[in-house]
Amino acid sequence: MPSNACLPIPAGSWHPGGGTSPIRAALQRTALLGCLLFTSPLHASQPITPIGGGNALTLPAQRHVVRLAPPQGEAVWLLALQQDGQQGHGLGLFRSEDEGQTWRYTHPIQDDPSHRDTADLLSVGMDVAMVYSYEGPSLRGSSRHDVSFQWWRHGASAQDWLPSPAVRVFDSTSDTLGYTRAELARDSQGRLWVQAFRLEPDGTHTAVIAVSEDGGLTFQPQPSLAQLPMRGGGRILHLGDRLLFIYGHHGVSPAWFRVRMDTAPVDAWQPEQQAFPEGIYHGAALSAVSPSKGRMHLVYKDVSEQLSYRAFDGQGFGPPTLLERQRDWALQPAVTLVGEELVVFGNAVVTPNTHYALTARVLSGGHFGPPQVLENTPYFRGYPTAPERLPASSARVPCIYGEAPDAATGGSAAITFLPLPQGPSQPGLEVVHTNTSHRILAVAPSGTAYALRLDDSSSRLYASTDGARTWNFKARHPLGGSFRIMSALADGTLLANTSRDGLHFLSRSGDGGTSWSEVLSLGNFRMLTPHSIAELDGTVYFLEYQSVTSQDTPIRLYASENRGLTWQVRQTFTGHRHGHGLTADPARHALWAFFGDTTRQSGTFRSADAGHSWVRLLGGQEGCVVDAVALGDGSLLFGQDITYLPQLPHIAQLAPDGTYAALAQLSGPAYSTYALSRGGFVAGIAREPGGDIYPPSEVSAHVWGSLDGVDWKELRSYPRLDPNENVRADVYFELPSGLLVLQFENAKGFGPGGYGYQLVRLLRTSKTP
Incomplete structure (x- = not known):
């Protein structure tokens, strides 16, 4: 064979390096x-x-x-x-x-x-x-x-x-x-x-x-x-x-x-x-x-x-x-x-x-x-x-x-x-590791995880480089700010909601969490989840959240062209109480934004011009969303944040043209929806202390899963610790190993405040006949 073994050669012809004696053959x-x-x-x-x-x-x-x-x-x-x-x-x-x-x-x-x-x-x-x-x-x-x-x-x-x-x-x-x-x-x-x-x-x-x-x-x-x-x-x-x-x-x-x-x-x-x-x-x-x-x-x-x-x-x-x-x-x-x-x-x-x-x-x-x-x-x-x-x-x-x-x-x-x-199969969830001493904040693309130690000051940050198994002290916030929520950008830059003296700030680290500086003063506004921040086409976006008033308040969308060093207001939204989060669709250069919290204040919006103009595609209770993932066809997959009748929360799908479909009824409001890099989806379902959608026996947060985004199944439940607080079980991060980080808040059997995390794996299991 000449220089290539990618096409037929005549039977019996000589091939470099491939000669075979009759005995060996x-x-x-x-x-x-x-x-x-x-x-x-x-x-x-x-x-x-x-x-x-x-x-x-x-x-x-x-x-x-x-x-x-x-x-x-x-x-x-x-x-x-x-x-x-x-x-x-x-x-x-x-x-x-x-x-x-x-x-x-x-x-x-x-x-x-x-x-x-x-x-x-x-x-x-x-x-x-x-x-x-x-x-x-x-x-x-x-x-x-x-x-x-x-x-x-x-x-x-x-x-x-x-x-x-x-x-x-x-x-x-x-x-x-x-x-x-x-x-x-x-x-x-x-x-x-x-x-x-x-x-x-x-x-x-x-x-x-x-x-x-x-x-x-x-x-x-x-x-x-x-x-x-x-x-x-x-x-x-x-x-x-x-x-x-x-x-x-x-x-x-x-x-x-x-x-x-x-x-x-x-x-x-x-x-x-x-x-x-x-x-x-x-x-x-x-x-x-x-x-x-x-x-x-x-x-x-x-x-x-x-x-x-x-x-x-x-x-x-x-x-x-x-x-x-x-x-x-x-x-x-x-x-x-x-x-x-x-x-x-x-x-x-x-x-x-x-x-x-x-x-x-x-x-x-x-x-x-x-x-x-x-x-x-x-x-x-x-x-x-x-x-x-x-x-x-x-x-x-x-x-x-x-x-x-x-x-x-x-x-x-x-x-x-x-x-x-x-x-024919259905999803299962395997728990690989449980931690009751730390609260996960973020996982960087390198695999380094960041957390707070529950028995230490929340201004002291810990890091893990072995897949969130062991933790070492990383840094203290220089101004004594408490770390609350964190997001890691694609280049490893860390952006965190920190608080001090009753006010909130956006803090930034460009060196893997070793040093920090405050880059944006937020006042009474803050991050709700790690997905309050999204990246699209080289720009970083931040949608603010507030819980001081239940009335309409202007909600700002910030944009940064330099990886979070400086920020400018890209858009101000009115008629809402909460800015819940963002999802980027890089394949279509589109940005999605989610708002709440009452039926009138809720809505799911989409921008196709880098956040300069927006179209509301879904309103009312159905459009009340905290977190979502963009699918390959450009549609959005999400669990709804609904706690009061007449509507019940569902896993749902929304196309860019406004076509809406409810896929599976949930037991409570969804605070997280995550698409695994290897295929499959999980959603974290909370139990809030208020609301009239729950049966009397419902006292737990749940994790739901799907192999294809269409057929969903409840995988695990976690009872609440304090009946007066939200109990949550959410996935926002995936380790390079493919393990998911399942985070808990107010869950019985975990650390102080019901905080902690598990490393879990989504499985494909046989359906029961």
């Missing part, structure tokens, strides 16, 4: 078949469309398929597939509306099969961002080897995805140059990043990158990321708060990686670091997904042609776990994250070039389960692909791959499914 086949004889396939494959080669789904590192769930109708799958001239097509878009059971060709992408393009897809809300570029078994310079970006926009009325004009990101201007292996990422600031490899006239390769800060209208080239002596590959992936670029090339050199934090200057990439010594086969034989901020699952084939797993923890890659020891040039992985579980697909060799078994393994609770054979009929099964992530409620996981008589023959793109052991 026989031993490998015998060892694998010994396992397969005792395992039955779980699901028969189904053809999608003809393809020109068994490895049509190369490049392995690219994402070829996405799943989208419109607010109305069934979920839709979109697959970008290179047919290599079959049915007269090149790169085209296929669609399934029945969870992958059947597919149809919908649109061409780059339909000329003489230039072999492949695509990398990324869902952004209900739209799909795409880059495509040349990929083939050999690479020579060509003025056609460009990189193009394209939006596929969702049309709600037509229920279709239609292309915007393609934008050329990298232009190969001569036949001595060429770009290939383009990939796409989107950071937390909404910037689009395109990475590719450029063939230079001297045969070396440059890892190039460009960024768009205007939604893909234009791209600006950035300093190159690496120089390689031969053809390489890699993956650029967003890890929630940073970009990570991992790469390598054919040979024996190590794999390398570079990182840039989202809050750093655009061109500020950290220096190259070694990822691991065994390298990545051609740099491109990998599949990766980020489970939470700063973390990544990576499955890759090393240069010795074995399949392994490593986890990136925010600092470096952990030790390898060997997943497939049978060496083969065609071996490739594909991964899908389902809730907290990682599904790894692979194509294990039985007979080189002609017979490969499709297998799957599941990483759950830190351990891999045994391999499961999905398909084992005597066919060549080429590079698999799978969706990057699926809802935690998914009952099965699809894998798409090429199926052909041998590696050099055309065949079909096919799909098969891994049924998940739980089948």
Whole structure:
């Protein structure tokens, strides 16, 4: 094989590093078949469309398929597939509306099969961002080897995805140059990043990158990321708060990686670091997904042609776990994250070039389960692909791959499914750790947690760097202010509501809580929750709250363009008593604001122009909201803050056009609604001392959960300590490990004042028949 193992090679041809003696090949086949004889396939494959080669789904590192769930109708799958001239097509878009059971060709992408393009897809809300570029078994310079970006926009009325004009990101201007292996990422600031490899006239390769800060209208080239002596590959992936670029090339050199934090200057990439010594086969034989901020699952084939797993923890890659020891040039992985579980697909060799078994393994609770054979009929099964992530409620996981008589023959793109052991499922909540001595204030993107010690002064701040397990004194507020509520920005800046002498202030720390200064005098106004502050497009917003009067009072929305150093009033709202909180929707550059507290004073508002003008989308009791999350389709998911009849509180959803739907009735007012980075939702339901919505037996706060945001279940309850105070159980923070921080106030069995916290995990459990 020349410089790439991503397309078919003729049976029996020599391949660098992949030579196998007849004895070793026989031993490998015998060892694998010994396992397969005792395992039955779980699901028969189904053809999608003809393809020109068994490895049509190369490049392995690219994402070829996405799943989208419109607010109305069934979920839709979109697959970008290179047919290599079959049915007269090149790169085209296929669609399934029945969870992958059947597919149809919908649109061409780059339909000329003489230039072999492949695509990398990324869902952004209900739209799909795409880059495509040349990929083939050999690479020579060509003025056609460009990189193009394209939006596929969702049309709600037509229920279709239609292309915007393609934008050329990298232009190969001569036949001595060429770009290939383009990939796409989107950071937390909404910037689009395109990475590719450029063939230079001297045969070396440059890892190039460009960024768009205007939604893909234009791209600006950035300093190159690496120089390689031969053809390489890699993956650029967003890890929630940073970009990570991992790469390598054919040979024996190590794999390398570079990182840039989202809050750093655009061109500020950290220096190259070694990822691991065994390298990545051609740099491109990998599949990766980020489970939470700063973390990544990576499955890759090393240069010795074995399949392994490593986890990136925010600092470096952990030790390898060997997943497939049978060496083969065609071996490739594909991964899908389902809730907290990682599904790894692979194509294990039985007979080189002609017979490969499709297998799957599941990483759950830190351990891999045994391999499961999905398909084992005597066919060549080429590079698999799978969706990057699926809802935690998914009952099965699809894998798409090429199926052909041998590696050099055309065949079909096919799909098969891994049924998940739980089948139909519902949420559960596992308590991992309980603390009755501290009150959590915030969790920074780095994972550092901040808290007050309940037996110490509230002006003394404590910090934890081991996942909120142990605490050390961090700093005292220099003016003696008491820490009340805190929010951590994306770059780690801390903003806290502090109080002294009966007045409230906004205090700021730019050094991880070591030093503090008061930056805004609030008087009788204050923060209500950590989500009184939100970030959007580089601006920080703060919506004030007051409880001195029950009458209407002007409520100010402050904005800061310098990470909270100085503040200006962006908008003053009238007709309300409370400013409850804010939610940002960066995909649509929209800001939501919530007000209360009586029926007349309540309302949910949306701004599409950085808070300068607002539209009320929901009023009355239904629009009384404390906290909410923005969903991928632009709608808002929230629990209602209702304590008095005639309305009852619900989990509800509100679309940007004002469409409202109540989903599940709650036992009390919701003070928090949280979307997990790995999928699923939780809501904290309070019991206030007043109100007429409660049955006589109701004396507790509750935690509700959902795997899909639609079906909700009560997970736990916590009785109140003092009947004259609110009892609360809320989630506002998630640790890098994926554990949620469940905070308590006035809960029986906890510390002074009923304060404390638990670290909990949302689980998927089997439904009871």
